[in-house]
Amino acid sequence: MDCATSPSSAAAAALRTLALVGHPNVGKSVLFHRLTGTYVTVSNYPGTTVEVSRATPRFDREASLLDTPGVLALPSRSDDERATMRALLHEDMRTLIQVGDAKNLRRTLNLTALLAELGVPMVMALNMTDEAKARGVTVDAEALSEALGVPVVATVATGGEGVSALTEALQRAAVPAPLLRYDPVLERDIARVEQLILAQCPHPRLAARGLAILAIGRDPEVEAWLAAQANSETVRAALAELTAPIGRDSLPARLARERGGAAEALARTVTQQAAGKDRTLSMLLGRIAVHRLWGWPMLLGVLYLVYLFVGDFGASTLVGLLEEDFFGEVLNPAVTEFVTSHISTPWLADLIVGEYGLWTMGMTYALALILPIVTTFFLAFGVLEDSGYFSRLSVIANRMFAAIGLNGRAVLPM
Ligand SMILES: Nc1nc2c(ncn2[C@@H]2O[C@H](COP(=O)(O)OP(=O)(O)OP(=O)(O)O)[C@@H](O)[C@H]2O)c(=O)[nH]1
Ligand SMILES: [Mg+2]
Missing domain, CATH: 3.40.50.300 (P-loop containing nucleotide triphosphate hydrolases)
Incomplete structure (x- = not known):
């Protein structure tokens, strides 16, 4: 801003x-x-x-x-x-x-x-x-x-x-x-x-x-x-x-x-x-999303899909492939080999590829652990935002929070 x-x-x-x-x-x-x-x-x-x-x-x-x-x-x-x-x-x-x-x-x-x-x-x-x-x-x-x-x-x-x-x-x-x-x-x-x-x-x-x-x-x-x-x-x-x-x-x-x-x-x-254009699937889904009763199972379904994509595919499958298979089996052994054969000062080699080294811990965690989770999370977030689901969700949240005198629309931006 x-x-x-x-x-x-x-x-x-x-x-x-x-x-x-x-x-x-x-x-x-x-x-x-x-x-x-x-x-x-x-x-x-x-x-x-x-x-x-x-x-x-x-x-x-x-x-x-x-x-x-x-x-x-x-x-x-x-x-x-x-x-x-x-x-x-x-x-x-x-x-x-x-x-x-x-x-x-x-x-x-x-x-x-x-x-x-x-x-x-x-x-x-x-x-x-x-x-x-x-x-x-x-x-x-x-x-x-x-x-x-x-x-x-x-x-x-x-x-x-x-x-x-x-x-x-x-x-x-x-x-x-x-x-x-x-x-x-x-x-x-x-x-x-x-x-x-x-x-x-x-x-x-x-x-x-x-x-x-x-x-x-x-x-x-x-x-x-x-x-x-x-x-x-x-x-x-x-x-x-x-x-x-x-x-x-x-x-x-x-x-x-x-x-x-x-x-x-x-x-x-x-x-x-225009005739026939007002009953599209997206409008039906939009109506279900804010329905007093069916909105809730839909929310659970959406949360479950997000969990499958971010929690299961991102944090488990992708992280497993990157961290264990690629970094653990291929990249890290090669980097360790390269560093130890080129740097003769033990503490310096340790700083880079030791158990808590800049590469073995810092880069590996950032690229193999955090990146897949953040990427899948923002992809899921972007798809949900563009689909218009968030504006429907705020209607449901508002209804729920209104019962205790709060403004539920503020939940989403937060
Ligand atoms: N398809 C389409 N999308 C639009 C148009 N104008 C805005 N949008 C989208 O509508 C959404 C809301 O736009 P904002 O400008 O944030 O709406 P706002 O009225 O300021 O909303 P509040 O600040 O929440 O009151 C965004 O995703 C925009 O990209 C338009 O003419 N066509
Ligand atoms: Mg605005």
């Missing part, structure tokens, strides 16, 4: 800020690299970016581009969602680039609905269009752009496709049209809190409606922001009064459900699924 710094960097605070936002594992960090030349860790499992990174984009040397951790939903709950929410609240955010997943438009639009409520101008990078195409999914970017009222650019971040079009589209960034109204009771509460925020402590960039929805949903970052505003007592008093009637604890799930309905409806009108 080179010059990416934390959002509190004083030098950058004066610059206008743009941010990449989106779900985990959709390609935000790859796009960040394309747009700024700054490398941040990229990997094929969610939760890789856990703090906000910042760099100067190539398209505007006066601006500052943020790479944010993926958000599953807002109101924020996990640490990475909170980091993203903090950036939205406290940065001089002029434009958002929502990085969407073309093969899962419904989920993408769920987040768009929320960004629309926050009222920051945005463009959408509809990423992973290559994977969508391979699955027979086509998204009509023009129709989607028209429906949302923001530029939508199809991209393949890994290949750099669409990146210059995305840069040009930033000029036309706009606040998306609202995707939905919630049920009337909730809308009444939202309107009340919204009015109070507008009157008492308007945010310089974020729309009061979005803040009201997040505050009602108990977003901890919005609550902290409100608490820090001088005139926010009436807002906070109104929020406290709302607690009982609408059951604020169940609100995030309710908001997500209502947004989900609107997102689904729009996604359906702009997506085309």
Whole structure:
């Protein structure tokens, strides 16, 4: 990682800020690299970016581009969602680039609905269009752009496709049209809190409606922001009064459900699924991998295969062949013979080929013992990562850890 710094960097605070936002594992960090030349860790499992990174984009040397951790939903709950929410609240955010997943438009639009409520101008990078195409999914970017009222650019971040079009589209960034109204009771509460925020402590960039929805949903970052505003007592008093009637604890799930309905409806009108392409073996395996019941036997199976390849083939067969047969029988006797016949100083010969010698122990262990194990481990790791299994595994881990109040997605990057 080179010059990416934390959002509190004083030098950058004066610059206008743009941010990449989106779900985990959709390609935000790859796009960040394309747009700024700054490398941040990229990997094929969610939760890789856990703090906000910042760099100067190539398209505007006066601006500052943020790479944010993926958000599953807002109101924020996990640490990475909170980091993203903090950036939205406290940065001089002029434009958002929502990085969407073309093969899962419904989920993408769920987040768009929320960004629309926050009222920051945005463009959408509809990423992973290559994977969508391979699955027979086509998204009509023009129709989607028209429906949302923001530029939508199809991209393949890994290949750099669409990146210059995305840069040009930033000029036309706009606040998306609202995707939905919630049920009337909730809308009444939202309107009340919204009015109070507008009157008492308007945010310089974020729309009061979005803040009201997040505050009602108990977003901890919005609550902290409100608490820090001088005139926010009436807002906070109104929020406290709302607690009982609408059951604020169940609100995030309710908001997500209502947004989900609107997102689904729009996604359906702009997506085309080629016949017969949606039931491939890989999709079936993907579904089994995150299944509540079948995910576990699959995990055991994967672990067993990894054990066979790394523990059995790498650490036993390969190490046996290299250490005992090749080094033990062929190479080491030859090296010992060569050294003892050429070096007459006994301690020096011992240092190289004695029982604990540089060659007999150091090189032999490094090349014949460690190398096969490390090589097979990283081969197995690479295949699992490229297969997309890790992102599924993080879903299972998250489910398990959530039961004890922890964020299981953090297991994999760790
Ligand atoms: N096929 C394909 N893969 C992509 C594309 N963009 C990114 N990827 C891959 O998707 C994976 C995730 O990319 P990241 O950039 O780490 O995703 P992120 O959104 O930053 O993820 P978090 O930091 O976990 O929120 C990596 O394996 C990328 O190589 C794309 O357009 N097509
Ligand atoms: Mg990232």
